[in-house]
Amino acid sequence: MTQQVQAGIDPGAFALPGFDLDRFVRETLAEDLGVAGDITSAAVIPAEARFTGVMDSRDAIIVAGLPIAEAFFRALDPDVEIECLVTDGDRVAAGTDLMRLSGKARALLTAERSALNTVQHLSGIATMTRGYVERIAGTGATLLDTRKTIPGLRVLEKYATRMGGARNHRMGLWDAAMIKDNHVAVAGSIGEAVRRAVSAHIENIIVEVDRIDQIEPALAAGATHLLLDNMSVALLREAVALVNGRVPTEASGGVRLDTIRAIAETGVTFVSVGRLTQSAPAADIGLDFQAE
Template structure:
């Protein structure tokens, strides 16, 4: 797995382990398990899922036991069945127990995003529309959350505020109108495309006249989206957003929009059930 650009694996592992181990370490394991005890274990999927974060999860065990033996039968982005083995490991028992929760939490969180994302991608298959993520991510985990969305089949939208010009309704209100907001953004000469959010049909032509490179059609029903697609007639790419669910995304995609952005895939994805099952001890 190629780790996402801008992600410091060592820093992340150190920070997460410090949060879980505290100053005293795993006092329970240290009190009950011999220092030289070893375990073999398997990390298994307890439901179907799309996997994301295998190498990140493995890094917790490697940090605590540099001699741990690890095998990853699959890859991030794989769709696996219930009972599939995601990781096999053999190493120091205390280290494995100390790293277990950090590894599982990370793998479950990222696999949850990838799994939900794949459901949305499958729901619009064949329509030509592309699923996008948003900046609605867990604070401090954006790079990983967006990586997981890619593993599920989505494309990334803006990674950061400096990654693209996106004029939202509050920008429009502060500028006094869609056209004026776009004009100011174009005049700033950022070198970035200017995308503007519109929530009414009558905002489209002023946005295009001012030089908008892309439109975000916010909270429009399918009938209004079709009217917008007809009006724009391919002049700029169109993105639909706002309140999109698994039940509605197909109808939205069939209106002819180019992109659909969904905050739920990173903001509200449920964690799938993954367990670390110890197979034998010595």
């Protein structure tokens, strides 16, 4: 029989705009439980058995996702005792205990993988992000994430980049216009594309340019932010000098940890990095039984 998932989860009143924690937990557990439920725990673990364990990190990480992990455990055992030993955004060394919990063994072992998957994924993103943030420290540039996220996980992944110290770029297609090469191709020119966005009364108009000669037409038409796409360091310096502070500038495209410092030192306002959410490796985090 499938275990009942409790409604109304409130792990420390964790809330993110646009994210339904109850629904995420419910649907994630349903995916794992299927129709038959956790057949291993039902067969192997006595119904009255208790489990006391510790979630710990085998890697040095920036922590992200503990309140969500807590929600998974509470969904299957509302009476579980949980002590979070660190806070999201903390930097911890390898071997650090993150959470202690004690409760119904079947419930906690059923929730274990969903909880760990979430913390591993989000902590991996936060950890990679912090590495990029530290690499550009002192340059004046701000690190941005992108919309290159796993479908359905954008709010969580962008939360993780914030835990790592980045600033969120657009959350979706709705909160700013971003005019890219295909929009320009259909509209006929950068100037025409920007003018149409201005006529639609869009406040924030980001325009992607990959050549110096595209900058003035974009600005003249009303661009409020320029995305300097796949430009060399030398070209970025030239573009920043030409813009001369009239709008924020953003370097984007193929940015890596070994190149971001030189890019940031060109004077751009922002550097955006898709790999933060696209390619971050999961952190090595486990849950180990402890005898009482």
